[in-house]
Amino acid sequence: MNARANKNHLTSIEPAYYEAVTEAIRKEAVKILKEETVVGVVGYLPGRRKGTATPALVTSVEEAEKLIFSPACVNNLSVYLTKAKKGVLKQGKVGIVAKGCDMRALAGLMTESQLQREDLFIIGVVCPGVYGFGVERTGTLTEANIARKCRECTVHMPEGADVAAGTHAELADLTPEEAEEMARIEAMPQAERWAFWKEHFSRCIRCMACRQVCPFCYCEQCLCDKNRPQAVESSPRPAGNMAWHLVRAMHLAGRCGGCAECERVCPMDIPLNLLNRRMAKELKELYDFEAGLAPVEKGPLNQYKEDDDQSFIK
Amino acid sequence: MQIITEQNLRNLIDLLVKEAKLVVGPKLSGSVVLYEPLTAGTELTLDALPRRSSKELFFPVCEDILSYKREGGAMKVTDVDRSKFPETVLIGAPPCDAGSPSILDAVMSWDYKDEFYLERRRKSTIVGIACTKGDDACFCRAVGLSPDAENGSDLFLTPLKDGSYACNAVTEKGQALVAAHKNLFAEGAGAEPVPFVDQAVQKLDLVKIKKWLEEHFEDPLWERIADICVGCGACAFICPACHCFDINDEGSTDDGVRRKHWDACGFAKFTNHASGHNPRDVQNKRYRNRIMHKFKYYDDKFGKTLCTGCGRCIRACPVGIDIAEILETINAKQD
Ligand code: SF4
Ligand code: SF4
Ligand code: SF4
Ligand code: SF4
Ligand code: SF4
Numbered sequence: 001m002n003a004r005a006n007k008n009h010l011t012s013i014e015p016a017y018y019e020a021v022t023e024a025i026r027k028e029a030v031k032i033l034k035e036e037t038v039v040g041v042v043g044y045l046p047g048r049r050k051g052t053a054t055p056a057l058v059t060s061v062e063e064a065e066k067l068i069f070s071p072a073c074v075n076n077l078s079v080y081l082t083k084a085k086k087g088v089l090k091q092g093k094v095g096i097v098a099k100g101c102d103m104r105a106l107a108g109l110m111t112e113s114q115l116q117r118e119d120l121f122i123i124g125v126v127c128p129g130v131y132g133f134g135v136e137r138t139g140t141l142t143e144a145n146i147a148r149k150c151r152e153c154t155v156h157m158p159e160g161a162d163v164a165a166g167t168h169a170e171l172a173d174l175t176p177e178e179a180e181e182m183a184r185i186e187a188m189p190q191a192e193r194w195a196f197w198k199e200h201f202s203r204c205i206r207c208m209a210c211r212q213v214c215p216f217c218y219c220e221q222c223l224c225d226k227n228r229p230q231a232v233e234s235s236p237r238p239a240g241n242m243a244w245h246l247v248r249a250m251h252l253a254g255r256c257g258g259c260a261e262c263e264r265v266c267p268m269d270i271p272l273n274l275l276n277r278r279m280a281k282e283l284k285e286l287y288d289f290e291a292g293l294a295p296v297e298k299g300p301l302n303q304y305k306e307d308d309d310q311s312f313i314k
Numbered sequence: 315m316q317i318i319t320e321q322n323l324r325n326l327i328d329l330l331v332k333e334a335k336l337v338v339g340p341k342l343s344g345s346v347v348l349y350e351p352l353t354a355g356t357e358l359t360l361d362a363l364p365r366r367s368s369k370e371l372f373f374p375v376c377e378d379i380l381s382y383k384r385e386g387g388a389m390k391v392t393d394v395d396r397s398k399f400p401e402t403v404l405i406g407a408p409p410c411d412a413g414s415p416s417i418l419d420a421v422m423s424w425d426y427k428d429e430f431y432l433e434r435r436r437k438s439t440i441v442g443i444a445c446t447k448g449d450d451a452c453f454c455r456a457v458g459l460s461p462d463a464e465n466g467s468d469l470f471l472t473p474l475k476d477g478s479y480a481c482n483a484v485t486e487k488g489q490a491l492v493a494a495h496k497n498l499f500a501e502g503a504g505a506e507p508v509p510f511v512d513q514a515v516q517k518l519d520l521v522k523i524k525k526w527l528e529e530h531f532e533d534p535l536w537e538r539i540a541d542i543c544v545g546c547g548a549c550a551f552i553c554p555a556c557h558c559f560d561i562n563d564e565g566s567t568d569d570g571v572r573r574k575h576w577d578a579c580g581f582a583k584f585t586n587h588a589s590g591h592n593p594r595d596v597q598n599k600r601y602r603n604r605i606m607h608k609f610k611y612y613d614d615k616f617g618k619t620l621c622t623g624c625g626r627c628i629r630a631c632p633v634g635i636d637i638a639e640i641l642e643t644i645n646a647k648q649d
């Protein structure tokens with residue numbers, strides 16, 4: 001129903017839409033498992049609490065029949081294809097449920113030779129949005145409970161998936177809260193901006209959840225864990241926190257796909273995606289590059305060109 | 315029954331601040347409520363469970379334990395003067411927070427006496443408050459507490475329907491606090507208490523769970539959870555009962571500070587030895603430790619469960635790992 005309604009007038013996405021996507025995902029997952037196209041499928045299962053979901057690695061048809069898609073399916077599952085999770089599923093082609101924003105991470109991981117397209121079967125989700133944090137989980141997605149990143153989503157339609165689940169549906173007239181917040185911060189005098197971030201970073205407890213969920217933080221040895229000698233103070237104090245956040249922002253520049261997972265999982269509500277977006281903006285301005293749109297040979301920070309902009313070297 | 319009005323509770327905070335006590339309570343910090351020093355009674359925020367637990371009052375996120383400086387040929391080491399730790403009053407902790415120090419005291423005063431923790435404990439008074447606003451992550455009843463459990467509180471407040479609080483001075487510290495501010499408390503019958511919220515998980519057989527854990531050090535369950543767990547510190551850091559810490563020397567070899575800060579068994583390097591060997595080399599061994607420590611090891615050693623059922627780890631886990639669900643699963647097992 002909703003999918004057919006004029007998108008300019010959609011004020012809610014009803015559970016029926018998510019149920020239809022769920023059906024499509026189940027059908028596809030069961031099929032590729034039965035046909036042994038894949039050894040397993042990374043998807044979502046319902047959580048114990050109402051309106052929650054949890055990532056799952058399913059390897060049997062019975063489990064695949066329980067997969068869901070709902071506004072609670074917030075995780076970027078591509079993290080389960082890299083780092084410590086590499087090899088969690090036995091060798092072979094893997095199916096993965098991916099929203100548009102997750103697809104950007106997959107493309108980025110292909111660019112960085114962490115993944116090969118032919119090893120994946122991508123069940124793309126035509127995604128109207130997911131819940132933000134601390135909102136009412138009613139099953140219906142509205143302006144009141146949609147995640148901040150989804151308000152400005154440009155990838156509702158997943159490009160380059162093997163199959164797509166769902167038909168186009170999106171909420172109308174969403175205010176771009178994050179872009180407005182970016183503009184507000186950029187307009188601040190430098191001292192005020194510094195104070196803004198200092199205040200936020202002072203709450204950081206270095207739980208590293210932001211790093212652990214990021215598909216691109218896949219270093220075997222994170223600089224910030226080094227202690228012989230210590231590179232960045234690992235104690236949660238102003239100096240180390242600032243250093244950690246600079247390192248994180250810099251290391252993700254030109255790579256971050258904008259899934260905003262780091263910000264979502266931060267138990268201290270630190271608006272990390274503002275930093276990610278700022279770095280993305282720099283990359284766009286300096287190199288006309290946007291990470292994760294499609295796999296490329298090399299990202300701009302991994303190569304040198306004679307005509308690279310050097311104005312930032314002072 | 316002793317009653318304190320909401321206004322007088324806030325006045326009490328003002329008075330304690332004037333007495334140069336460190337008064338800590340739930341307070342809005344940015345968009346999150348945290349336990350923070352209160353400068354006035356008006357700052358007390360009782361409508362949300364603070365994002366981090368009140369353990370940090372005794373066991374801070376990070377603290378200096380000594381400093382060192384090379385002077386000529388010798389290294390001068392300066393200890394932290396713990397006598398300077400302030401007299402502290404914690405106000406507004408629900409049972410799942412107020413109850414945690416009484417669990418942690420056991421390990422902190424065991425074979426090694428953690429004087430940093432113990433000194434702060436000696437100097438603190440805990441004003442707990444009955445909880446009326448749990449959600450579907452709470453399961454304090456299932457681990458032996460309840461929304462009106464007085465465990466760990468020196469003075470315990472029960473919210474009444476007319477906005478005031480019934481007070482029970484549980485310990486001498488609590489009695490002393492009331493005696494010193496008598497005029498703020500009144501004798502009275504008191505209105506009806508505000509009702510508690512029902513919890514989804516109410517009953518767990520902790521003895522049975524422990525027995526299962528004893529027999530299932532190796533079990534596919536651990537792998538199933540670990541397949542999903544991304545190995546962060548969120549669950550341990552915000553937990554009122556987790557108490558692991560790391561020690562780092564920061565600064566230079568000539569001049570620096572030794573610091574103690576929170577650690578978590580979810581981290582890949584949690585038990586990494588200097589040799590490079592790691593006995594908990596994969597995530598399932600690390601997650602297993604989380605459950606074992608809370609529901610078996612701690613009980614073996616100290617006869618207590620290392621969990622107050624606050625539900626924080628459930629709300630915060632990036633991947634939705636739900637400890638109450640895991641306990642229910644174990645509880646339901648037949649083998
Ligand atoms: S998730 Fe938040 S609190 Fe944890 S390390 Fe990252 S920024 Fe800090
Ligand atoms: S830095 Fe954050 S937004 Fe960017 S890819 Fe990593 S988790 Fe996603
Ligand atoms: S284990 Fe979870 S529920 Fe139990 S006390 Fe810790 S944070 Fe709370
Ligand atoms: S459960 Fe883990 S982090 Fe918590 S106290 Fe035990 S070992 Fe430490
Ligand atoms: S666990 Fe939940 S219900 Fe129990 S005291 Fe804590 S917040 Fe209240």
Ligand code: SF4
Pocket residue numbers: 542543544545546547548549550580581630631632633634635
């Ligand atoms: S918070 Fe969740 S993902 Fe992080 S270590 Fe704990 S259980 Fe694992």
